[in-house]
Amino acid sequence: LLVRAGKASSAGLIDIIKHYANETNDAVWDTVAMTLAELRKFVETDDAAETKLRMLSRQIASTEYARLGFDETPGEPLADTKLRPSIVGMMLYGEDEAVIAEALKRFDISQLASVPSDMRSLIIGAAVRHSGDESLSSNLMDVYTSTPSADLREAIISGLTSTRSEAVAADMLARCMDGAIVRPQDVAHWFVYFIRNRHTRTAAWQWLQDNWSWIEHTFAGDKSYDEFPRYAAMGLMTGEQLAQ
DSSP states (O other), X not given: OHXXXXXXXXXXXXHHHHTTTTOOOHHHHHHHHHHHHHHGGGGTTOHHHHHHHHHHHHHHHHHHHHHHOSSOOTTOOHHHHHHHHHHHHHHHHTTOHHHHHHHHHHOOGGGGGGSOHHHHHHHHHHHHXXXXXXXXXXXXXXXXXHOOOHHHHHHHHHHXXXXXXXXXXXXXXXXXXXXXXXXXXXXXXXXXXXXXXXXXXXXXXXXXXXXXXXXXXXXXXXXXXXXXHHHHHHHOOSHHHHXX
């Protein structure tokens, strides 16, 4: 509905969202987070507007972050446990310096399996975007290929695909074509996350066009086959991309 309504209703939605800063219900926060994610589509080409949206994200989540933090407390309600990743994610999107620093402090590539599963991708993503370690993507791929944990592999996919580097995205997508590195059933996950990320969308779209024959050969009989065009259509934004 938000996408169809367009920018005219965005200001009204923002005013509504501001009233939920003291909300504690995780289901309500799920809707707030989803709405903020949709609003990001309207600021992709406007740095000033994006800065304001990031500020809004951290402002409305800050009260709950102060209450919840990163760590589960003994005997806390299940609702708080479910809410924590959404709140931390909103603070990280808001680029709160203290929250980023805390996430980086908690990142240890040798101990990823011990990070709570619901926080793992957030912490990996913060490291990918903010650590400045140019070797991190390759090191994470080493963990991805060696771990027996499907949950850890999925967290690495989610975290790595939040990169702001087109070069990293192009490299990861190239690796997706090597079955010894990326399992075929995971390729669609990599692509979907990259096409949703505005920083890597162009690289993902180019990869899809350049390698469609490989995708068709590899996945034509697989249930994930339709995900490539379907999620590309959901992620693409420009008239030029529509024509392509």
